[in-house]
Amino acid sequence: MKKFKFxxxxxxxxxxxxxxxxxxxxxxxxxxxxxxxxxxxxxxAITNDNTGLVTITPTGEGVTRFIVDFGDGSSVSDEIRPxxxxxxxxxxxxxxxxxxxxxxxxxxxxxxxxxxxSFRTPENLxxxxxxxxxxxxxxxxxxxxxYAALFHVYFGESADEEPTSLxxxxxxxxxxxxxxxxxxxxxxLSGGEASIETTQQVTITDPLFLPIDFESAKLDYSxxxxxxxxxxxxxxxxxxxxxxxxxxxKVAQYTKPANSETWAGTVIGLDEPxxxxxxxxxxxxVWSPAAGIPVLLKIENAANTDINVETSVNTTVSEEWETxxxxxxxxxxxxxxxxxxxxxNFGTPGTGETYYFDNIRTTKLEKIQLPLTxxxxxxxxxxxxxxxxxxxxxxxxxxxxxNTSNAVTKLDKSNGAQTWAGISLGLDExxxxxxxxxxxxxxxxPKEGASILFxxxxxxxxxxxxxxxxxxxxxxxxxxxxxxxxxxxxxxxxFGAFDPSIDxxxxxxxxxxxxxxxxxxxYFDDIRVGDTAYISLFSDFATDVTVDTWRTDWSxxxxxxxxxxxxxxxxxxxxxxxxxxTVANQLDIRNMTHxxxxxxxxxxxxxxxxxxxxGPDGGFDGGxxxxxxxxxxxxxxNEWVSLDIPLSEFANLTTREHISQLIxxxxxxxxxxxYVSNIYFHN
Numbered sequence: 001m002k003k004f005k006f007x008x009x010x011x012x013x014x015x016x017x018x019x020x021x022x023x024x025x026x027x028x029x030x031x032x033x034x035x036x037x038x039x040x041x042x043x044x045a046i047t048n049d050n051t052g053l054v055t056i057t058p059t060g061e062g063v064t065r066f067i068v069d070f071g072d073g074s075s076v077s078d079e080i081r082p083x084x085x086x087x088x089x090x091x092x093x094x095x096x097x098x099x100x101x102x103x104x105x106x107x108x109x110x111x112x113x114x115x116x117x118s119f120r121t122p123e124n125l126x127x128x129x130x131x132x133x134x135x136x137x138x139x140x141x142x143x144x145x146x147y148a149a150l151f152h153v154y155f156g157e158s159a160d161e162e163p164t165s166l167x168x169x170x171x172x173x174x175x176x177x178x179x180x181x182x183x184x185x186x187x188x189l190s191g192g193e194a195s196i197e198t199t200q201q202v203t204i205t206d207p208l209f210l211p212i213d214f215e216s217a218k219l220d221y222s223x224x225x226x227x228x229x230x231x232x233x234x235x236x237x238x239x240x241x242x243x244x245x246x247x248x249x250k251v252a253q254y255t256k257p258a259n260s261e262t263w264a265g266t267v268i269g270l271d272e273p274x275x276x277x278x279x280x281x282x283x284x285x286v287w288s289p290a291a292g293i294p295v296l297l298k299i300e301n302a303a304n305t306d307i308n309v310e311t312s313v314n315t316t317v318s319e320e321w322e323t324x325x326x327x328x329x330x331x332x333x334x335x336x337x338x339x340x341x342x343x344x345n346f347g348t349p350g351t352g353e354t355y356y357f358d359n360i361r362t363t364k365l366e367k368i369q370l371p372l373t374x375x376x377x378x379x380x381x382x383x384x385x386x387x388x389x390x391x392x393x394x395x396x397x398x399x400x401x402x403n404t405s406n407a408v409t410k411l412d413k414s415n416g417a418q419t420w421a422g423i424s425l426g427l428d429e430x431x432x433x434x435x436x437x438x439x440x441x442x443x444x445x446p447k448e449g450a451s452i453l454f455x456x457x458x459x460x461x462x463x464x465x466x467x468x469x470x471x472x473x474x475x476x477x478x479x480x481x482x483x484x485x486x487x488x489x490x491x492x493x494x495f496g497a498f499d500p501s502i503d504x505x506x507x508x509x510x511x512x513x514x515x516x517x518x519x520x521x522x523y524f525d526d527i528r529v530g531d532t533a534y535i536s537l538f539s540d541f542a543t544d545v546t547v548d549t550w551r552t553d554w555s556x557x558x559x560x561x562x563x564x565x566x567x568x569x570x571x572x573x574x575x576x577x578x579x580x581x582t583v584a585n586q587l588d589i590r591n592m593t594h595x596x597x598x599x600x601x602x603x604x605x606x607x608x609x610x611x612x613x614x615g616p617d618g619g620f621d622g623g624x625x626x627x628x629x630x631x632x633x634x635x636x637x638n639e640w641v642s643l644d645i646p647l648s649e650f651a652n653l654t655t656r657e658h659i660s661q662l663i664x665x666x667x668x669x670x671x672x673x674x675y676v677s678n679i680y681f682h683n
Contacts, residue, residue, distance in 0.1 A: 039059065039060050039061045039111075040058075040059070040060040040063070040099050040100075040101045040109050040110060040111030041058075041059050041060070041099060041111045041113050041167075042056050042057060042058045042059060042068070042097060042099050042111075042113045043056075043057045043059065043165050043167060044056055044057075044097075044113075044115055044149060044150050044165075044167065045057075045085075045150065045165065046117065046149045046150055046189060046190065046191050047191070048189060048190070048191065048192060048193050048194075048195065049191075049193060050119045050191060050192055050193065051089065051191070052089045052090045052091060052092070052117055052119075052191050053087060053088075053089050054087065054088055054089075054090055054115065054117065054149070054191075055085050055086075055087050056068055056070075056085060056086050056087070056088065056097065057083075057084075057085040058080065058082075058099045058101070059099075060082075060099070060101040060109070060111065062101075062103050062107075063082060063101035063102065063103060064081070064082070064102065064103055064104055065079040065080070065081065065101070065102045066079065066080050066081075066082070066084075066099060066100065066101055066102075067079055067080075067099075067100045067102075068080070068086050068088075068097065068098070068099055068100075069097070069098035069099075069100070070088050070090070070095065070097060071095035071096045071097050071098060071115070072090060072091070072093075072095055074088070079102075090115070090117040090191075091117070092117050092118055092119060092191070093116075093117055094114065094115070094116050094117075095114070095115045095116075095117065096112045096113075096114055096115075097112070097113045097114075097115050098110055098111075098112055099111045099112075099113060113167070114168070114169070115149060116147065116148065116149050116168070116190075117149060117190075117191050118147040118149070118190045118191055118192070119190065119191050119192040120147045120190060120192060121147070121190065121192055121194035121195070121196060122145040122146060122147045122148040122188035122189070122190050122195065122196050123145060123146040123147060123196070124144075124145055124146050125143065125144075125145040125148070125186070125188045125196050125197070125198055126143065126144050126145065127141065127142075127143045127184075127186045127198055127200060128141070128142045128143070129141050129184050129200050129202050131202070132173070135175065136204065136205065136206045136207075137175050137176045137177075137179075137204055137206070137218070138173055138174065138175045138176075139155070139173065139174055139176075139184070139202055139204075140171050140172070140173050141153050141166065141171065141172050141173075141174070141184060141186065142166070142169075142170070142171045142172075143166055143168075143186050143188065144168060144169075145168075145188040145196070147190045148168060148188040148189060148190055149168075149189060149190055149191060150165060150166070150167065150168075150189045151165070151166040151167075151168070151186055151187065151188055151189065152164070152165065152166070152186070152187040152189065153165075153166050153172055153174075153184070153185070153186050153187075154184070154185040154186075154187075155174040155176070155182060155184055156182040156183040156184055156185065157174075157176060157177070157182060163187070166186070176204045178204070178218070179204045179205055179206055179218070180203070180204055181201055181202070181203045181204075182201070182202050182203075182204065183199050183200075183201055184199065184200050184201070184202055185197060185198075185199045186198055186199075186200075206218055206219055206220075207271035207272050208220060208221070208268075208270055208271045208272075209270050209271055209272035209273075209274075210270070210274055210275070210282075210340075210360055210361055210362055211359065211360060211361035211362075212359075212360040212361075213248060213250075213358065213359050214236045214248075214250040214251055214252055214358060215248060215249060215250050221234070221236055221252065221268070222268065223252070223254075223266040223267065223268045224266065224267050224268070225254075225264070225265070225266045226264065226265060226266070226267065227260050227261030227263055227264030227265065228257060228260060228261070228264070230257075233254070233266060234252045234253065234254050234266050234268075235252070235253050236250050236251070236252055236253075237250070237251060237252075237253050238250065238251075239251045239356075239358070240287075240356065241287060241319070241320065241321065241356075242321075243320055243321050245285060245320075245321040245322055245323055246285040246287075246321040246358055246359065248358055248359065250358075251285075251287075251356045251357065251358040252356065252357050252358060253354060253355075253356055254266055254342070254344060254354070254355045254356075254357065255350075255352065255353070255354045255355075256344055256345060256350030256351070256352070256353055256354075256355070257350045257352060258349075258350055258351055258352040259349055259350065260349055260350035261349070262346070262347050262348055262349055263343060263346065263347075264343070264349075264350055265296075265341055265342055265343035265344070265346075266341070266342050267339055267340065267341040267342075268339070268340050269302055269338060269339055270338045270339070270340060271338075272338070273336040273337055273338045274299060274337045274338070274340075274362065275362065276328065276331050276333065276337070276362065277333075278364070278380070279362035279363050279364050280327075280328055280329040280331065280362075280364075281325055281326060281327055281328060281329070281362065281363050281364065282297060282299075282325075282326045282328055282360065282361070282362055282363070283323050283324065283325050283326070283359070283360075283361055283362075283363045284297070284323070284324050284326070284342075284357050284358070284359065284360050285321050285322070285323050285324075285357065285358045285359045286315060286321070286322060286323075286324050286355065286356070286357050287319070287320065287321050287322075287355065287356035287357070288315040288317075288318060288319075288344075288355055289318060289319060289353050289354065289355070290315070290318045291314075291315055291316055291317055291318045291623070292314055292315065292316075293314065293315040293344065293345050293355075294312050294313075294314050294345060294346050294347065295312065295313055295314070295315060295324055295342070295343070295344055295345075295346075296310060296311070296312040296342070296343040296346040297310065297311055297312075297313075297326040297340075297341070297342060297343075298310035298340075298341040298342075298343070299328065299331070299337040299339065299340055299341070300337060300338075300339035300340075300341060301335055301336050301337060301338065301339070302336075302338045302339045303336075305339070307332070307335050307336075307337075308337075309328055309330045309331050309337070311326040311327050311328065312346065313325065313326055313652075316624070316626070316654070321356075321358075325363070325651060327651055340360070342357065364379070364428065366379050366646065366648045367379075367427075367428035367429050368381065368425065368426070368427050368428045368429075369427050369428055369429035369431075369432075370427070370431050370432070370439075370527060370528055370529055371526065371527060371528035371529070371593055371683035372425075372507075372526070372527040372528075373405065373407075373525070373526055373593055373594065373682075373683065374393045374405075374407040374408060374409055374525060375405060375406060375407050375594065375644060375646060376646055376648070377646075381393045381409070381425060382425070382426075383409065383423045383424070383425050384423060384424045384425070385421075385422075385423045386421065386422060386423070386424070387417055387418030387419075387420050387421030387422065388413065388414045388416065388417025388418055388421045388517055389411060389412065389413045389414070389417055389421035389422050389423055389510075389511070389517070390411075390412045390414075390423065391409055391410065391411050391412070391423030391425075391509075392409070392410055393407055393408070393409050393410075394407070394408065394409070394410045395407060395408075396408045396523075396525070397444075397523065398444060398483075398484070398485065398523075400484070400485070401484055401485050402442060402484075402485040402486065402487060403442045403444075403485040403525055403526065404642070405525060405526065405644065406642075406644065407525075408444075408523045408524065408525040409423075409509075409523065409524055409525065410521060410522075410523055411423055411509060411511050411521070411522045411523070411524070412519075412520075412521050412522075413511050413512060413517040413518070413519070413520050413521075413522065414517050414519060415517055415518060415519035416516060416517055417516065417517025418516070418517070419513065419514050419515055419516055420510065420513065421510070421511075421517055422453070422455075422508055422509055422510035422511070422513075423508070423509055424457075424506055424507065424508040424509075425506070425507045426459070426505065426506050426507075427504075427505045427506065427507060429505075430502075430503035430504055430505045431456060431504045431505075431529065432529065433492075433500035433529055434529075435529045435530025435591070436529060436530040437491065437492045437493040437498070437500060437529075438489050438490065438491045438492065438493075438529070438530065439454060439475075439489075439490045439492060439527065439528070439529055440487055440488070440489050440490075440526075440527070440528055440529075440530075441454065441487070441488055441490070441524050441525075441526065441527045441528075442485055442486070442487050442488075442524060442525045442526045443479060443485070443486060443487075443488055443522070443523065443524045443525075444483075444484065444485050444486075444522070444523040444524070445479040445481075445482055445511075445522055446482055446483065446520050446521065446522065447479070447482050447512075447520070448479055448480060448481055448482045449478050449479060449480075450478065450479045450511060450512045450522070451476055451477075451478055451510075451512060451513045451514055451515075452476070452477050452478070452479060452488060452509070452510065452511060452513070453474055453475070453476050453508075453509070453510035453513040454474065454475050454477070454490040454508075454509060455472055455473070455474035455507075455508035455509075455510070456472065456473045456474070456492070456504035456506065456507060456508070457469040457471070457472045457504060457505070457506040457508060458471040458472070458502050458503055458504055458505065458506075459505055459506050460503065460505075469506065471497075471502060472497075473492050473495045473497065473498040473499075473502075473504065474495060474508075475490040475491060475492055475494060475495055476513065477489065477490055485525075487526075507527070509524065526683065528683045534680050534681065534682045534683075535587055535589060535592060535680060535681040535682070536679075536680040537580075537582075537662075537679045537680060538568075538570065538676075538677065538678070538679040538680075539677075539678045539679065539680050540568065540678070542680065545582070545585060545587065546582070546584070546585045547580060547581070547582055547585075548581040548582055548583055548584050548585070549579075549580065549581050550570055550578075550580050551572075551578055551579070551580070552578075552579035552580070552581055554579060555577065555578040555579050556574075556575075556576035556577055556578070556670070557572045557573070557574060557575040557576060557577065557578040558572065558573045558574050558575075559571070559572055559578065560573075562675075564600065564675050565600070565640070567598075567640075567675075567677045568677060569600075569675040569676065569677045570675070570676045570677070570679075571674075571675050572664065572672075572673075572674045572675075572676070573673050573674075574670060574671060574672075574673075575604075575664070575665070575666045575669075575670075575671075575672040575673070575674050576665060576666075576669040576670045576672075577663055577664065577665035577666075577669075578663070578664050578665070579661055579662075579663050580661065580662040580663070580664070581660060581661050582659065582660055582661075582662075583614075583620070583660045583661075586614065586618060586657075586658040586659060586660050587658075587659040587660075587681070588656070588657045588658070588659075589647065589656045589657075589659055589681045590656045590657055591683070592647060592656075592681040592682060592683055593646065593647055593682070593683050594644055594645060594646055594647060594681065594682050594683070595609065595611065595644075595645045595647060595650075595680075595681055596642070596643065596644045596645070596678060596679070596680050596681070596682060597609065597642075597643050597645075597676055597677075597678065597679045598640050598641070598642050598643070598676065598677045598678040598679075599635065599640070599641050599643060599674060599675070599676055600638075600639065600640045600641070600674070600675040600676075600677075601635060601637055601666070601672065601673060601674045601675070602637055602638055602673055603637065603668070603671070603672060603673050604635060604637070604666040604667065604668075604672040604673065604674055605633070605634060605635070605667055605668070606631065606632065606633055606634075606635070606666060606667035607631075607632045607635050607664070607665075607666050607672075607674065608629050608630065608631050608632070608663075608664065608665045608666065609629065609630050609632075609643070609645065609662070609663075609664060610627060610628065610629035610630075610661075610662070610663040610664075610665070611627065611628060611650050611653050611659060611661075611662060612625065612626075612627040612659070612660060612661035612662075612663065613625065613626050613627065613653055613655045613656055613657070613658050613659050613660065614658040614660045615655055615658065616655060616657070616658075618658045618660075620660070624655070626652060626653050626654045626655050627652065627653060627661075628649075628650035628651055628652040628653040629663075630645055630649050630650060640677075642678075647681075662679075664676070
């Protein structure tokens, strides 16, 4: 193993050069490289003839001259240039060869390279060949042997290969040009004539699995077209029309043959099954010649294609890239899905039209990020406890007052837990402080005056002495009540080192900080930045926005405003469908996560909620409108039912800045009787 030590600090450049602009010479010394002490060393080539003759080639960055101290008491070498070598005869023994490197500025640094000179044949050769975890084509080789001064490594890629020298304690790497099985031969050399060697096989593979971006020149992206059959029917080409959605260099091209089957498509087999453990959606960048083209994605078990899941999504633009999101939440986690099938314009014979696609990847529609409501069924909130505390998402034990949501996080601080016990949650996206520097959190505490510490960490920062991230922001706030929900505000700007530009991506909560655990349970919910938590259309706890009409003239329902069971309500009788419009005051719900509505019916078996966005231009039927409807079957009757719908369930509502219509419908159509209340968007 190399040992390094820095022996001399910086000299003043001006003192060394002894010149100035007044002397007619430019003072700029920026061309001088700094000597890197971490790279000063040497390679040895020992003659295998029992003479002890060793050729020493110094190495180092930013060095213009080397001096070699042979470590045997003899005189040091003359100065030699980079790339040059010096020879020296050693007696048998172990030596520390000291290499001194110097640059033009006079900086020097030393590296110590151990050398063993022995005329005995090396023994106990051990070789370690490892695939590089970052590159399927690269291997890293290290070796050790008693009495060895040097190893020669042959990677087996060519018949006339020159060996690569490997020093004891070092690692050498090699990148293969192609997949295949290769013999890696390592020869251990000493100062004697005899050597020993061993060979290990390494197999270079490059499995194809998601994500697929078509950028590799080595991967096999062979799709098989069907209806009609056409092996290798999807060429990889240069991106013909880059835009902000897809700027990548390479894409796949699929042409649906004229007069093809309506079910014509293309399939590729994956070398590894699709991992749906945390991400249940697949996104694909698609370029289509027209809007409104149905694209069907099907994933299959290659051994049994009856095991499959498929979803169709329509394109919304023509002749430009867009990202289509396919809902694969119906997958069976116990099954393997290793075929990926694409059908363009499914149900219609081909006309010879061409489509492009790229960047096939799994994704979460809902990421763990602020605001946090803990309501999503698609997210696993994994709280990590420490110091005797544990955390988990549970049903709200006290749906009252300020917090009537269904799910909250529970923090159990066990009896005798550390004073600093708490729980942490990693975020998929760093906290966005665009809405301010204050974080609000609803809490339920068993005691008044408990100290709540809210902490954010940047996990990419260097660890502190306890192994925790060193870049943090934290604020203490005490509870003011017990046994009921309240909202606490944590002003991060009061923490001196807080910087809103830092990527804080880990959330830590401490309950009753400073006191040992007493077996207490603490609950919290609705963590958000800033004050905007609701956009209320009709509720009794927030200021309502302006609604143009609660019944458009194209609706099929009767409407009245009433008080029903003590609630201010909108009553729709003889309901088939009803339109509610906010066209004059369109709603921007991009920062909201949920839509809420309370519903009461005595006869409806189905209730539907549709949201309509008028698109970037804000105009109806401008070609960019988006909408999605969520359906509730077998709604409970003769009682108020709270529907808190994650906006992610409105999958085709791909724009959310100009919400202009809400449409409620029900079955039996034309005779449904429905009351609605507490209609709002929220975080």
